[in-house]
Amino acid sequence: MIVLKELFVFGIVGVIGFVVDAGVLYLCKSALGLYLGRLVSFACAVFATWLLNRQFTFKHRESGVSLVREFGRYFVSMLGGGAVNYATYAALVYFVTSVAMQPVWGVAAGSLAGMMVNFLLAKFFVFSKTSI
Numbered sequence: 001m002i003v004l005k006e007l008f009v010f011g012i013v014g015v016i017g018f019v020v021d022a023g024v025l026y027l028c029k030s031a032l033g034l035y036l037g038r039l040v041s042f043a044c045a046v047f048a049t050w051l052l053n054r055q056f057t058f059k060h061r062e063s064g065v066s067l068v069r070e071f072g073r074y075f076v077s078m079l080g081g082g083a084v085n086y087a088t089y090a091a092l093v094y095f096v097t098s099v100a101m102q103p104v105w106g107v108a109a110g111s112l113a114g115m116m117v118n119f120l121l122a123k124f125f126v127f128s129k130t131s132i
Contacts, residue, residue, distance in 0.1 A: 009057040010119050013049050021045035022107045023039060034093055034103055041107075042082055049073045058127035070126065077121035081114030088113040 024044045028037035050071055054063075063070045089110035092099040099106045 006057055006123065007119060010053065011115070013048055013052040013057055014118075016052060016077050016116055017045040018111045019048040021046045021111065025103065025107060029103070032067065034100070035090065036063065038086065038089060038103075038107075042086065046075055046078045046082070047071075049078075054127070057098070061123075061127040062129055064129040070094050073126045074122065077125050078118055081116075081118030083109035084115075084117055085114030092103060 007070075021038075021041045021044070024041035025034075025037050028040050031037075032040060043091075054070070063073070065073070087110075089103075089106040092106040092109055093103060096099075
């Protein structure tokens with residue numbers, strides 16, 4: 001039951017991360033383009049979701065490391081899901097004209113694709129005293 005609650009809260013945090021991701025992308029896309037802008041927006045979303053996940057999703061799980069180290073673990077871990085996320089986004093932007101015109105759909109598809117990878121890495125690597 002705890003895992004389902006964590007997954008549910010992780011999903012809600014992910015929705016907030018999606019809003020941050022899409023919002024920053026739309027702010028940056030004119031200056032940085034769709035691809036570099038997405039890297040900036042992804043980094044902002046990772047920071048926001050780390051803060052929220054440590055406060056709500058995994059508040060009962062101690063990482064046993066400093067906040068700086070914990071964020072470093074989180075950021076590196078999210079690159080796994082982020083790679084899946086970005087590959088999905090980039091493929092859709094490249095191959096689907098309507099997604100290139102409305103990249104929020106690519107952000108949404110990428111976010112869903114990377115969510116499970118990110119959840120498992122956060123739960124078992126970042127917010128676990130037994131992690132490496």
